[in-house]
Amino acid sequence: MNRTHIVLVFLCCLLMHGCKTRSATEGNKINVVCTTTMIYDAIQQIFDTTLNVYALMKPGTDPHTYKASAGEVKLLKASDVILYNGLNLEGKIAQTLENLKKTNKSIAVTDFLNQDDLIFIDEKIPDPHVWFDIPLWQMAIQSVVLEIVSRYKNYFSVEQLDYISKNEENYLVELTEAHLEAIRMFEMIPQEKRILITAHDAFNYFGKAYNFQVLGLQGISTASEHGLKDIIDMINLIVENRIPAIFIESTIQEKSVKAVIEGCKSKGYSLKLGGVLYSDATGPKHLGHHTLAGAFRHNVHQIYNALKDE
Ligand SMILES: [Zn+2]
Structure with a gap:
């Protein structure tokens, strides 16, 4: 095989590989x-x-x-x-x-x-x-x-x-x-009790879909800051409206939520921790929360259990 042949074979291989579907x-x-x-x-x-x-x-x-x-x-x-x-x-x-x-x-x-x-x-x-x-x-x-x-x-x-x-x-x-x-379960929660308070504003679409008033300690991005005044305003709102529970989010540190619970306690109001909600990521596989449907169902049950009438 001479030099021209070698170059031709090489080019053919290259073309065949490149065109391969x-x-x-x-x-x-x-x-x-x-x-x-x-x-x-x-x-x-x-x-x-x-x-x-x-x-x-x-x-x-x-x-x-x-x-x-x-x-x-x-x-x-x-x-x-x-x-x-x-x-x-x-x-x-x-x-x-x-x-x-x-x-x-x-x-x-x-x-x-x-x-x-x-x-x-x-x-x-x-x-x-x-x-x-x-x-x-x-x-x-x-x-x-x-x-x-x-x-x-x-x-x-x-x-x-x-x-x-x-x-x-x-x-x-x-x-x-x-x-x-979710529709069936939330029908059992009276409208005035449908207030969802979480660490950041991840639940606006959820609130719109199931008629919840949604309040977050931080804005729509967790990269935004929240100050002491936001926490104090939230505590006053919770105590005034006798809101029974607040929720932690799986992707966010819980310290601001804990501060709100402590603040309510100092005003003589016992605010329940409603549990952890999956907001911006799904959960672990062993709990079946790794799918959106699984994580969503978990959230619905947590919210229902925390806000339903005792
Ligand atoms: Zn978010």
């Missing part, structure tokens, strides 16, 4: 990185082994303050698709995600939502905690699934598309059941 049944699967545990849960359940699905954040990670390590930035850059919440939820890595959008790699789940369905703080800042509006979240996830399937149409086999569609249906049904269960 990726397939979900072979070893060269599409790599998808999901930022939050809520997005990971949806994509993992629906696509299962047809994609390599990675979660950037873990249960208990606060997405507002999350910073990617060097290894995680590498994972983001090496991935084929990045799915993130958007609306500035992932505040510290928002710019990295936005930059990767230019290469058509990152997809914001909330980009598929109608602006009219979003809750705005001060009329201009959209609240990013959309997963607590179950029908809205279902719509967003359906759009994401459609986007991935159409982006990689030759990648999935007919059988795999059928499998994905069945998984998607199961995922949506489980969420609908959790949503209906």
Whole structure:
């Protein structure tokens, strides 16, 4: 074989490798990185082994303050698709995600939502905690699934598309059941008792869906500060309205919530700790709280038990 032949063989190999269509049944699967545990849960359940699905954040990670390590930035850059919440939820890595959008790699789940369905703080800042509006979240996830399937149409086999569609249906049904269960349970709590006080404003969509007045010690981002005055105002409001319970969030330190309980105690009012709610991340697998439906159900039961009539 002379030198020209060697070059030709090399070029053919290169072309064949470059043109090779990726397939979900072979070893060269599409790599998808999901930022939050809520997005990971949806994509993992629906696509299962047809994609390599990675979660950037873990249960208990606060997405507002999350910073990617060097290894995680590498994972983001090496991935084929990045799915993130958007609306500035992932505040510290928002710019990295936005930059990767230019290469058509990152997809914001909330980009598929109608602006009219979003809750705005001060009329201009959209609240990013959309997963607590179950029908809205279902719509967003359906759009994401459609986007991935159409982006990689030759990648999935007919059988795999059928499998994905069945998984998607199961995922949506489980969420609908959790949503209906919430409606049924909260019907038993009188309207005047539907006041939900948590560590930060993660539950505005939840409040809108189930008719709760929602108050957070911090704003919609945990990166914001809350001062002594906020705590004192909250204590006065709780005591005046005889609000029975306050909740801790799994992704936030509990010291401000504890300060409110202590403050109420000093005014002779016993404020109950309603337990831990999953706000910006799902929970551990051994409790069945690693899925959005599982975490959501846990929240509904905690709120119901703390606010129902004794
Ligand atoms: Zn939050």
